[in-house]
Amino acid sequence: MKGLYSLDHKFRTIGVENCYISEISLAELKYGVENSQHRAKNQRALDNFLTGIQVLPIYESIAVYAKEKARLKKAGKLVDDFDLLIGATAVSYHLTMVTNNVSHFERIKGLRIEDWTR
Numbered sequence: 001m002k003g004l005y006s007l008d009h010k011f012r013t014i015g016v017e018n019c020y021i022s023e024i025s026l027a028e029l030k031y032g033v034e035n036s037q038h039r040a041k042n043q044r045a046l047d048n049f050l051t052g053i054q055v056l057p058i059y060e061s062i063a064v065y066a067k068e069k070a071r072l073k074k075a076g077k078l079v080d081d082f083d084l085l086i087g088a089t090a091v092s093y094h095l096t097m098v099t100n101n102v103s104h105f106e107r108i109k110g111l112r113i114e115d116w117t118r
Contacts, residue, residue, distance in 0.1 A: 003043050016052035022089040023058050024082050029032075056089055064088040068108055077107050087111050 004095075011019060022023070029049075033042045065088040072078050087108040090097040096112040099105055105113055 006059045007102075007116060019053045019099060020056050020093065020095060021050070021053050022056050022086045023059075024089070026055055028082065056083055056093055058089055061085060061088040062091040064092045071109065079104065079107055084108065 029046055033039055033046055036042045044085060044115075065085050068091075069078075069084055072084075083104065087097060087105050089095075089108045090112070091108065096114055097105060098114050098116050100115050100117040102113050102115050105111060
């Protein structure tokens with residue numbers, strides 16, 4: 001949304017119809033809009049970003065979330081709940097997660113990750 005890393009080119013290359021976002025990510029983005037000094041401008045940017053992107057419900061991801069949270073807790077490598085739900089959503093829908101926080105999310109078993117900022 002900020003125009004960084006030529007992400008608009010990446011979206012066009014893979015096709016926006018192949019892009020998904022978790023309900024949790026959407027909630028975080030909406031919070032960012034509400035917490036900003038330029039709500040109207042940022043809401044337009046968010047609306048533009050979301051055009052054609054499917055929002056995935058987390059219900060199908062709850063079992064993966066619970067299993068991974070228990071495993072990570074036992075290993076002493078917790079991931080915060082929202083991030084774990086986002087990662088669990090990608091795992092449960094068999095999708096690749098795009099993030100620049102690879103070291104954080106790679107703790108989630110079975111999560112395929114790509115960093116588009118490199």
